[in-house]
Amino acid sequence: MTGGIQPSHHALPERPLPSLEDYLDTGGLEGLGFARHHSPDEVIDVIEAAGIRGRGGAGFPAGRKWRSLANAIGETDQGFVVINAAEGEPGTFKDRALLRRNPWIVIEGALIAARCIAANRVVIATKAIYTEELARIRSAVAELVAVGATGDVQIEITEGPDHYLYGEESALLEVIEGEDPLPRQLPPYLYGLFTASPNLGWSAGSDQSPGGPTEASDNPALVNNVETYAHAALVCRHGADWYRSMGTDESPGPTIVTITGDVQQAVVAEVPLGLPLGQVIDELAGGPTRGVIKGVLSGVSNPVITPNLLELPISHEAFGAAGTGIGSAGFIVFDDSRNMVDVAYQVSRFLHVESCGQCNPCKTGTQGITQALESLVLSTATSADIDLIERRILTVTDASRCYLPTQEQQVITSLLQQYPADLDVRLAGFPGDLDVPLPKLTNIADGVAHLDPQAGFKRPDWTYAETPVRLTIG
Numbered sequence: 440m441t442g443g444i445q446p447s448h449h450a451l452p453e454r455p456l457p458s459l460e461d462y463l464d465t466g467g468l469e470g471l472g473f474a475r476h477h478s479p480d481e482v483i484d485v486i487e488a489a490g491i492r493g494r495g496g497a498g499f500p501a502g503r504k505w506r507s508l509a510n511a512i513g514e515t516d517q518g519f520v521v522i523n524a525a526e527g528e529p530g531t532f533k534d535r536a537l538l539r540r541n542p543w544i545v546i547e548g549a550l551i552a553a554r555c556i557a558a559n560r561v562v563i564a565t566k567a568i569y570t571e572e573l574a575r576i577r578s579a580v581a582e583l584v585a586v587g588a589t590g591d592v593q594i595e596i597t598e599g600p601d602h603y604l605y606g607e608e609s610a611l612l613e614v615i616e617g618e619d620p621l622p623r624q625l626p627p628y629l630y631g632l633f634t635a636s637p638n639l640g641w642s643a644g645s646d647q648s649p650g651g652p653t654e655a656s657d658n659p660a661l662v663n664n665v666e667t668y669a670h671a672a673l674v675c676r677h678g679a680d681w682y683r684s685m686g687t688d689e690s691p692g693p694t695i696v697t698i699t700g701d702v703q704q705a706v707v708a709e710v711p712l713g714l715p716l717g718q719v720i721d722e723l724a725g726g727p728t729r730g731v732i733k734g735v736l737s738g739v740s741n742p743v744i745t746p747n748l749l750e751l752p753i754s755h756e757a758f759g760a761a762g763t764g765i766g767s768a769g770f771i772v773f774d775d776s777r778n779m780v781d782v783a784y785q786v787s788r789f790l791h792v793e794s795c796g797q798c799n800p801c802k803t804g805t806q807g808i809t810q811a812l813e814s815l816v817l818s819t820a821t822s823a824d825i826d827l828i829e830r831r832i833l834t835v836t837d838a839s840r841c842y843l844p845t846q847e848q849q850v851i852t853s854l855l856q857q858y859p860a861d862l863d864v865r866l867a868g869f870p871g872d873l874d875v876p877l878p879k880l881t882n883i884a885d886g887v888a889h890l891d892p893q894a895g896f897k898r899p900d901w902t903y904a905e906t907p908v909r910l911t912i913g
C-alpha cells in the first residue's frame with residue numbers, strides 16, 4: 440500500500456492476534472473493566488457522547504439504540520444481546536476480517552452492551568459456512584470464560600444459512616429461534632427472542648419452560664453489527680474524545696472499508712471516516728483496473744456513486760446529502776469498460792433470488808425487472824420491457840416487510856438514470872455481459888478477492904442449479 444493513507448489498527452490488527460493474552464497486551468478487556476466500574480446509564484452516556492454509528496449499513500446511532508433497549512426491557516423480560524455476524528452484503532468482508540483477526544474485541548463490546556441493558560445472554564449469529572470465523576469465535580469464547588471475563592453472561596453461537604436475508608435483523612432472530620430467515624413484521628426492539636407472545640400471526644417462540652418468558656414478555660433484543668460492538672469496546676477503553684478525534688462530527692471514528700471490483704488490488708482496511716472515497720480507492724486499492732472509475736456501489740443498498748461524488752468524504756452525512764449512502768463501507772468499483780445496465784442486471788438478479796417472497800410485489804416485482812434487464816443485456820428487449828421496469832420499480836416496495844425492495848428501487852433506478860448512453864447501446868442491439876461479477880466474497884488475500892463460484896447458480900427458491908440461472912423465458 441502506498442501514498443498518504445496509512446490504515447490504522449484500532450479494532451482490526453494487521454494480522455490475526457494469536458491468543459487472549461495478545462489481546463490483553465493491546466488493552467483488551469479494559470473497556471469491560473470501565474463498564475463494570477460505572478453504572479449502565481453512565482456507560483451509555485459515553486457511547487452516546489462518542490457518537491458511534493452502527494456499522495451494519497444504516498448508520499443508526501448505537502447509544503440511542505442501547506438506551507431505548509435499556510428502557511424497553513421490563514421486569515418480566517429476558518434481555519438478549521445479538522451480534523449480527525451474518526455478513527452477506529456483496530462487496531463486504533469487514534466483519535469476517537475482524538472476527539478472524541480479533542474476535543475478543545467484538546465479544547468484549549457485546550459483554551459491555553449486556554451489562555448496559557441488563558441482558559444475561561449474548562448470541563453470536565454467524566453462518567455455518569464461515570468455518571474459519573466460527574473456530575476463532577469458539578476459542579475466544581472459551582478463553583474469555585476460562586478467565587471469568589463473561590461473568591454470569593451466557594454466550595451462545597448460532598450457525599445460520601447462507602442467505603442474504605439472514606443478515607436482516609428480524610430474520611436473524613427467526614434463525615436464532617430455529618426458523619428460516621424470513622423478516623418479521625416487528626423489529627427486534629419490540630419483539631425479541633423466545634417470547635411467548637405472538638408476532639402478528641407468525642409463530643410464537645418455543646421457550647415455555649418454567650421460569651421462562653411469560654405472555655407479557657416481548658424480550659426485546661439488541662442487535663448490532665460485529666464492528667459496532669468492537670467500537671463500543673474501544674470507546675469504553677479510550678473514551679469518547681479519543682473516538683471523536685477521528686472521522687467527522689456526524690460520522691466519528693474509524694471504519695473498516697472493503698474495496699473490490701475493477702481495482703488493482705482488493706483490500707480490507709481500517710481508516711478514519713471522512714477521507715475522500717476516490718483517494719481511498721486510489722491509494723489503498725491502486726485505482727481502477729482499466730481507464731477511469733465509472734461508478735461505485737456501496738454493496739447493493741444505495742444509489743450508485745457517480746465519479747463526481749468520489750471527492751466526497753466517506754461519511755453518512757456527505758453521501759446522504761448527495762442522495763446515496765456508504766452502507767457498510769463495502770465499495771464495489773466499476774471501471775469504464777463496464778456497461779452499467781449489465782451491472783443493474785446483476786444487482787436485480789441477486790435481490791430477486793434472495794427475496795423471500797412473503798410480500799408479493801417484492802418477489803414478482805424484482806422478477807419482472809430482472810427478466811427485462813436480462814433481455815436488455817441480451818439486446819432482445821423492446822419498449823415493453825422498459826415500460827415494465829418503469830411500472831414495477833414503482834410498486835416493488837408495496838406492503839414490504841423489509842428494506843430489500845427499497846434497495847432494488849434505489850439501485851436500479853439510479854443505474855438506469857445515471858448511464859442513459861449504456862441503455863441506448865443495449866437498446867440498439869449490442870449485447871452485453873451476463874456475468875459481470877457482483878462480489879459475493881469468500882476471502883480477500885494478497886490483494887485478490889475470492890468470490891463464491893456458486894453465486895450465479897442460486898435459484899429464486901434458494902436451491903442451486905447445476906448451471907448459471909437465467910430468468911428469461913425462451
Ligand SMILES: Cc1cc2nc3c(=O)[nH]c(=O)nc-3n(C[C@H](O)[C@H](O)[C@H](O)COP(=O)(O)O)c2cc1C
Pocket residue numbers: 492493494495496497498499523524525526527528603604605606607608609662663664665667841842843
Ligand atoms: C436485506 C438486508 C440484509 C442485511 N444484512 C446485514 C448483515 O449481513 N450484517 C449486518 O450487520 N447488518 C445487516 N443488515 C442490517 C440489519 O438489519 C441491522 O440494521 C443491523 O444489524 C443493525 O446493526 P448496527 O446498528 O450496528 O448497524 C441487513 C439489512 C437488510 C435489509
Ligand code: SF4
Pocket residue numbers: 604621622793794795796797798799801802839840841842843844
Ligand atoms: S420485502 Fe421482500 S425480502 Fe423483505 S420480507 Fe417481503 S418478500 Fe421478503
